[in-house]
Amino acid sequence: MGRIFIWAGQGSTIDSVIDTEFLGRIHNQSASELQWQGFSVLEVPIGLSLPKAIAWINIRAQPGDVALALETDTFPSSNVRGTSVFYIANNAERCTQAEQVLQSLHQQVPSLVSRGVQPDTAAETGSLAFTRQIKIPSLVLSLGFVTNLEDRALILERSPQFAQGIFKGLLHWSRRLAERGIGLPFPPIQISINGQICDEAGILVEGNAYVPADTVDQCAIDITLATTVRLLNYGGIAYIRAIDLREAGVFVGWDADTHTALLRTLLPFKPEALGNIIGSGHLPQSDYEAFLHQVNPDGLQKLPDIAQLYQEEAAIEGINPDVAFAQALLEASFLGFSGLLRPDQNNFGGLGSTGGSRESASFPSARIGVRAHIQHLKAYANEEPLVQEVVDPRFCFVTRGVAPRVEQLSRRWSAEAQYGEKILAMLRRLYGSAGLL
Structure with a gap:
């Protein structure tokens, strides 16, 4: 069974008591529960910056592992509240995993207001580094808004229940991955570019579509416009994660019925x-x-x-x-x-x-x-x-x-x-x- 990485990460910084004490407490209690159940838990050192936390995980990550970031949020209005889980966009498998984590947490803390699971494209910056740059399946759990009195009270007073919910969600997630295996060999998928099916096939890796790099080159896509591009070598071919092409001005979609990655480069504007x-x-x-x-x-x-x-x-x-x-x-x-x-x-x-x-x-x-x-x-x-x-x-x-x-x-x-x-x-x-x- 794979290992579990937990990072008490991007706190709101509005209240150091909540950022350090609460996130650290939840982090430690969740890890203890998992270790008691026999899981191998790697606790990312508290206090690392986001880039350093990602690097820390990627150095140690192995196929079958998963990673979860805990964070709090803020909003100008004190009326906004709720818990949500973010997953990498266009990944139906990760969406299902996010739903399970959120459901497990809500069962333990029923007074939470659920904001649902959301693709990371719904984040204010359009993507999340923790879901995009980590080599293993990863999710970001936003526990609530510390600018809201109800969320704040729950965050400060119900840490054992939060930890229990997180523990059960991670338990289910890791076991499901173990039952499925690490996914090798990767299943092939079709690639459609501007409505035409390509002769070349892509692959599906941990729920993400990957397309051959030479196919991307043939479309004259400038991948330097994308801030993050994940590549892998498989069967002697270099593959690029399709969702990363979105930042280079490419429409990226997924047809679940036909297992086809949909790319469209004929857009009415230049990416720049x-x-x-x-x-x-x-x-x-x-x-x-x-x-x-x-x-x-x-x-x-x-x-x-x-x-x-x-x-x-x-x-x-x-x-x-x-x-x-x-x-x-x-x-x-x-x-x-x-x-x-x-x-x-x-x-x-x-x-x-x-x-x-x-x-x-x-x-x-x-x-x-x-x-x-x-x-x-x-x-x-x-x-x-x-x-x-x-x-x-x-x-x-x-x-x-x-x-x-x-x-x-x-x-x-x-x-x-x-x-x-x-x-x-x-x-x-x-x-x-x-x-x-």
Whole structure:
């Protein structure tokens, strides 16, 4: 039977008592339970950074092992709470494993609010290093939001129950892998590129589709655009994990019925143009509405014209409406306004007010709020004059043209270092829901 790696990792840092004491306590109690059952547990040293923890695991990992990261979360609104498990996207097997871990935890702590299992593409940054860069099957368990009083109380007071739930989930996961074996030889899969089945076959490794590297080369895919690319040698052939090609601007899907990896490289934009603020969008209004209905149908019901407003206002000023709408989804919590913004402010871009006020700007209507958001993006993206009368209260304070790409909004529009990456991640989710990326 394989070994189990546990890392008490990415705490919220909002409260060192919770980050160190609670995560460490859960980590130790879960490991003790597993060891008592005869499992070999490798406890990643507490305090390692994420890159060092990943390296620590990869040096020791063997086929059949699994890894789990424990973390806490925060949110600007204290009303947001709940537990979730993240798995690598497009991996149905890992999704099932995540569901088992979450179910086991909820059985031991029934008062937990479950946020369900989620692909790591749903994370704010669009992927999670712990699920992508570790050589063995891995999951990230977000135990709750320490900014919520109910979650915080559970986190501090119910550590034995948390540990018992985690232990049972890992127990089931590891045993199922042992029953299945380590997966050698890897089963072959079909590869479809732009709707055509390739002569070359791929392989399925731990639920992830891998495609031959020479097939990727033939498609002229620039894998240097991807921040993480996992390769392996099998049968004298180098294979690339398909999901990693997504960051290189390739649509990656999976047909479970035919065991086919779906790749599409014929996209309406170049991968390097994905984050450009100036330009026309690639999605119709209906795709905005379909995505919003999927993530927050209540937001669409309360703001039925929001997609149309972004398309119209962005077109007037030459701003990419896809980028603007993705940013609005990020800033306004999928138009649920569960952060610092209120619905009555009509402030979809998180625009600040003037005069040093603590409260963000407010606008008299949804259209004016969208217009202000578009104007603020234009202020950053180029030096062209506005077409319409200025309604953005901070337009004159922006150094014009300093940020033509969303990545350059980091530490400008927001103090967050990864702010631009979060917008790109939301944009990829929007395109993915439309079958574009």
